[in-house]
Amino acid sequence: MATSRQWQLEHDSAVQSERYSVPAIFGPFADALLERASISPGDRVLDIGCGTGAATRPIARLAGESGQVVGVDVNQASLEVAASVSPTDGAMIEWVEADAEHLPFDDGSFDVVVMAQTLQFLPDRAAALREARRVLRSGGRLVASFWASTHSNPYFEALTSALLRLIDDTTARGVASVFALAKPEPAVESAEEAGFSSIRLEQVTLRLDLTPVAQFLPQHMAGTPMARGWSAASDSARAHVVEQVTEAIARFGPQVPFCSHVLVATA
Numbered sequence: 568m569a570t571s572r573q574w575q576l577e578h579d580s581a582v583q584s585e586r587y588s589v590p591a592i593f594g595p596f597a598d599a600l601l602e603r604a605s606i607s608p609g610d611r612v613l614d615i616g617c618g619t620g621a622a623t624r625p626i627a628r629l630a631g632e633s634g635q636v637v638g639v640d641v642n643q644a645s646l647e648v649a650a651s652v653s654p655t656d657g658a659m660i661e662w663v664e665a666d667a668e669h670l671p672f673d674d675g676s677f678d679v680v681v682m683a684q685t686l687q688f689l690p691d692r693a694a695a696l697r698e699a700r701r702v703l704r705s706g707g708r709l710v711a712s713f714w715a716s717t718h719s720n721p722y723f724e725a726l727t728s729a730l731l732r733l734i735d736d737t738t739a740r741g742v743a744s745v746f747a748l749a750k751p752e753p754a755v756e757s758a759e760e761a762g763f764s765s766i767r768l769e770q771v772t773l774r775l776d777l778t779p780v781a782q783f784l785p786q787h788m789a790g791t792p793m794a795r796g797w798s799a800a801s802d803s804a805r806a807h808v809v810e811q812v813t814e815a816i817a818r819f820g821p822q823v824p825f826c827s828h829v830l831v832a833t834a
Contacts, residue, residue: 578648580644580789581619581790583790585621585648587783587789588790591787594621596683596771596825597683600712606626606629608629608631610630610679612634612658612678613677614637615685616640617639620638620648623649627659627660629657632658641666667689670702673702674701675704680708680709684712687713688747696763708832708834709758709832710829713748713827714748714828715749716750721823723746726812730742732811733808733811741792751828751830754828767832768828768829769831771829774825
């Protein structure tokens with residue numbers, strides 16, 4: 568998901584992400600995150616780093632018609648794609664272009680703040696968590712997810728390795744950047760410093776169907792900020808990446824494990 572000015576999607580990439588990566592990966596993990604958010608009808612919910620709305624739309628269903636839902640992102644292309652998707656049931660969604668470190672909302676405006684695969688991309692995580700705490704009412708809830716280790720995410724591990732060998736370092740490092748909080752202690756410490764309490768951390772593993780990998784992987788790469796590096800590579804190099812990733816994850820069968828940290832805290 569587009570979450571900071573370090574992770575920017577062009578419009579075509581945002582479309583590709585919504586079409587392929589959201590249903591395959593981000594949507595299932597958004598649902599798992601929201602199971603821990605305890606969102607009720609009538610809640611006011613802010614989705615920080617909403618991207619194309621993978622978590623925002625199910626939030627709207629949970630909050631219901633009496634709820635208030637706002638999706639915030641700095642990436643205009645992602646917001647345009649999010650707004651173009653057919654409206655969901657439940658609360659109306661307001662899409663706002665804003666920086667996570669400088670939210671344009673009053674103190675105590677929300678009951679729940681969601682950060683789905685957002686925190687690892689932010690240049691100032693501490694400031695973003697202080698802002699999340701500020702806009703939450705007393706007793707409000709923060710739920711955040713960020714990928715666990717590369718070893719527990721074999722598709723990403725194989726993809727990063729193949730890109731490094733066959734494409735270039737920049738493209739590989741771009742994919743690897745999603746694991747900036749694979750060791751979650753800095754996130755927990757920043758949440759504590761921001762004033763959150765009752766902080767709970769767990770790991771969530773889902774087994775997801777990426778078949779056929781030969782079709783999914785190119786579409787996945789086209790929906791990332793590394794799309795240009797991927798498309799600039801030779802047909803042969805891209806084909807070898809697909810081949811190596813397919814071989815690396817074949818031992819898991821059609822259901823490949825993905826693992827994310829989930830942090831839940833109280834304002």
